[in-house]
Amino acid sequence: MEVQELHAWPSSPEEAKALQDRLRPSLELGDPGPQRPATIAGLDVSYADDGGRLAAAVVVLDGVTLETVEEAVVTGVAAFPYVPGLFAFRELPTLLVVLRRLDTTPDLLVCDGAGLAHPRRFGLACHLGVLTGLPTMGVAKTRLFGKHDEPGSRRGATADLLDDGGEVVGRVLRTQDGVKPVYVSVGHRIDLDTACRHTLTLSPEFRLPETTRRADRLSRAALRDA
DNA sequence: GCGACAG
DNA sequence: ATCTTGTCGC
Known part of the structure; x- marks a missing residue:
């Protein structure tokens, strides 16, 4: 797929935060987003012992059968230290490289x-959405931002993620009976209901969506070899 | 001042 | 993220 070239990159947390605030207005929210995506891509990054080397992987699934239709992986170096709230600056450059290797242009990332469940409402999913122009959503294993009640114990149970003003920034979703919930939030050009629906569809058997699981496996394998 | 803090 | 032993369950 076509991906815009990346230009200047922040060299300090202050610059990084300023960039997030500058890109934030480019977010397109409110639209329902893809209801029947033909292809859905999952992205993940694994790190070497030192924490410097990394491998970014993308796996494209058929939106109906969930079968893998294409995948790509590339190694690189962390572009920023890990700072909560600035996580995207760490892996974004390598993620853009691996996306360029795709023949497919996914309908959803x-x-x-x-995504929006972020201190400045501009997490990795939002950033990747603005840079690619594609619909994006975030599924996190733990909470970064927002308060919430405990969702019910059954698959499909949810609880809203709220900011201090009571605005909904995401949703805590139980993807399997009795497992720890995941944290779903909108990135770009999709709404929260749709994002949660896709998360459940992508998680027919395990806690994490197949997109994330397969990208995780692929990135680890690449790191092991290289 | 003391926690909290995606991966 | 990654480092790790044993343990529980299908």
């Missing part, structure tokens, strides 16, 4: 992390 599923990120391993937050």
